Amino acid sequence: MAHQAHAYHMVDPSPWPLTGAVAALLMTSGLAIWMHFHTTTLMSLGLVLLLLTMYQWWRDIIREGTFQGHHTPPVQKGLRYGMILFITSEVFFFLGFFWAFYHSSLAPTPELGGCWPPTGITTLNPFEVPLLNTAVLLASGVTVTWAHHSIMEGQRKQAIQSLTLTILLGFYFTALQAMEYYEAPFTIADGVYGSTFFVATGFHGLHVIIGSTFLAICLLRQAQYHFTSDHHFGFEAAAWYWHFVDVVWLFLYISIYWWGS
Amino acid sequence: VYQNVVAVQQMARRSICSSARRQVENKVPQKQKVFQEDNGMPVHLKGGSSDALLYRATMALTVLGVGFTLYELVKASFPQKKD
Numbered sequence: 001m002a003h004q005a006h007a008y009h010m011v012d013p014s015p016w017p018l019t020g021a022v023a024a025l026l027m028t029s030g031l032a033i034w035m036h037f038h039t040t041t042l043m044s045l046g047l048v049l050l051l052l053t054m055y056q057w058w059r060d061i062i063r064e065g066t067f068q069g070h071h072t073p074p075v076q077k078g079l080r081y082g083m084i085l086f087i088t089s090e091v092f093f094f095l096g097f098f099w100a101f102y103h104s105s106l107a108p109t110p111e112l113g114g115c116w117p118p119t120g121i122t123t124l125n126p127f128e129v130p131l132l133n134t135a136v137l138l139a140s141g142v143t144v145t146w147a148h149h150s151i152m153e154g155q156r157k158q159a160i161q162s163l164t165l166t167i168l169l170g171f172y173f174t175a176l177q178a179m180e181y182y183e184a185p186f187t188i189a190d191g192v193y194g195s196t197f198f199v200a201t202g203f204h205g206l207h208v209i210i211g212s213t214f215l216a217i218c219l220l221r222q223a224q225y226h227f228t229s230d231h232h233f234g235f236e237a238a239a240w241y242w243h244f245v246d247v248v249w250l251f252l253y254i255s256i257y258w259w260g261s
Numbered sequence: 262v263y264q265n266v267v268a269v270q271q272m273a274r275r276s277i278c279s280s281a282r283r284q285v286e287n288k289v290p291q292k293q294k295v296f297q298e299d300n301g302m303p304v305h306l307k308g309g310s311s312d313a314l315l316y317r318a319t320m321a322l323t324v325l326g327v328g329f330t331l332y333e334l335v336k337a338s339f340p341q342k343k344d
Contacts (some may be wrong), residue, residue: 012303015320022323027329033337045326052319060304066289067296068304224286243271 007072009064015055015210016168023049034168048127058217062234066226076233083237087244090207094248097203101196104261116260121193122185123261130257133173137246140169144215144239154229163219166242170212177205197256209256211245214238 004010023046030043065071071079105116113119124130143166150159182197188198218235221227227235296307306312 012305014305015316016305019323022326026326026330028267029334033333036337042326042329045322046344049319049322052322056305056315056319063292063296063304063307068293069293069297168297180318218336223285225285225289 007074009070009072009075011064014060014062016053019049020057022051023047024055033062047129062221062226065234068220071231071233076231079233079237083240087240090244094200094203094251097196097200098251101200101256101260104192104196112193116193118193119193121190124180124184124257126253126257126261129176130253134174134249134253136169136173137249140166140173141243141246143169144242148235149237151227151232151235152229159222159227160219161213163215163222167215167219168214170208170215170242174208174212177201177208180206200252202258204252207245207248211242213237214241223247 006187010121026049027043028046030040030046033042034040082106103110108118109113117123143162147159147162147166150156150162186194188194215238218227218238221234226232296304298307300307305316
């Protein structure tokens, strides 16, 4: 395919941006329809369309990079910028929820009893499951770095083992958090404490699930010989995302679980 | 008894070894050949008939979805009076 005189990637026309946009339309309208008429059909259809779009779009990117060789160094540089900018936007997303937490907790209103935690709220002990969760995510940061070095050194089996361990630690965190959510003595409806706690930790948990999924895709690709010792950007992007998720948890732990208890 | 124990150990080791040897084959060169074939197909259809099937299913859901959304939104815009 030596038809171009430059190192950049002019992509083939693709239907996935359109199907993705329609999925967004269906999910948002579906959400409104669900809230007013209690039917989830439209929203579910949107969700299915979103999953189909994501699967096919990212499948095509793997084809373009790994099988067609379009991810030259300048193209890879662009992908790196893209991932950095995306993670930065996610940082700002979480910043908002931390702002909300500090707004309510630094100057607690008389309605809360003028104190933080508010009167009547039994907080979780930060040195029990939350501390274990911290250890689990920090350990997973180590194992993902181990996986990266294994890939760079061409150690196939070690890379598979350490990546698998990382994903298992991610699942362990999710399971522990799910249990904590179930056993918690307060709910999302318990005033601003409940709101800030569950919205911030809830979005974090969603990002853990997304990150674990991304890493699992990388595991499948590593097993199928997609990564070479000096070209494995998909894995690096997943590892960056995973470190971001870890750092968000550390801020959550220090602010909400520890200082806020 | 000792010989039996040794025999069982050897058997256990052998079966673990043979399952570890069942490794994933490197199919990347084959894939590279398929996706670099100069047949004018766009990348989202270049993998064959299963690509086309999945594409058609996705597009059908897209068109149906837009229609269904417009229907639901128009319906929601005219509240039904309850007797």
